[in-house]
Amino acid sequence: MSRVYFPQFYEDVKASAPHPPETYYRVSRGVEHWGDGEPQYVYKIQMVYDGVVAGRKSPSFPDNSNDMEAVLDAMARIKKGQRKRSRGVMTAVGSEPGIPLAEANEILRSRDDS
Template identity: 50%
Template sequence: MAQTFFPRVYTMVPASSPHPPNTEYKVSIGYELWDNTINTVMKVQMVYDGVIAGRRNPSYPLHSDDYYRVNDAIQKLHAEDTDA
């Protein structure tokens, strides 16, 4: 499958247990191809041992602060991105 997302800026947020060790959320602003149209998007991807987990949606353990830390990262990236 061809790459459809091209991050411009990103930050990594460590994931809490019960995610496996070395799991992170990659929070990015970049360009994504949707039906032959390039769109600027905010994207959160799961990363395991440094490898992006393709089409796996982010999951936030209910009794962790993962969602809040990812949301903080989104807010900071958006505020710092001069092209957003």
């Protein structure tokens, strides 16, 4: 199943040691295409290393840090509308192209209007 993610809003949260320097959690909300089904709004947490999203790496929160709380706070801000607008960055997983960016933008416009 191909999934293509179109982030609409995001916030980067600095990760604590023992994560390497310049590691962040990317907390975002956007539209994700799930195979043959209708695209869905989803919330995502992705790992970012040296400015590059590691699409297949699950986030890990060190037990002796407040990283999890900081990510949950960022998620709450995004949900309340206090966030940065994405500049059309997208992450594709798999070999299928998913949906075109124009179609994703139309989905975003139609759902934001409702």
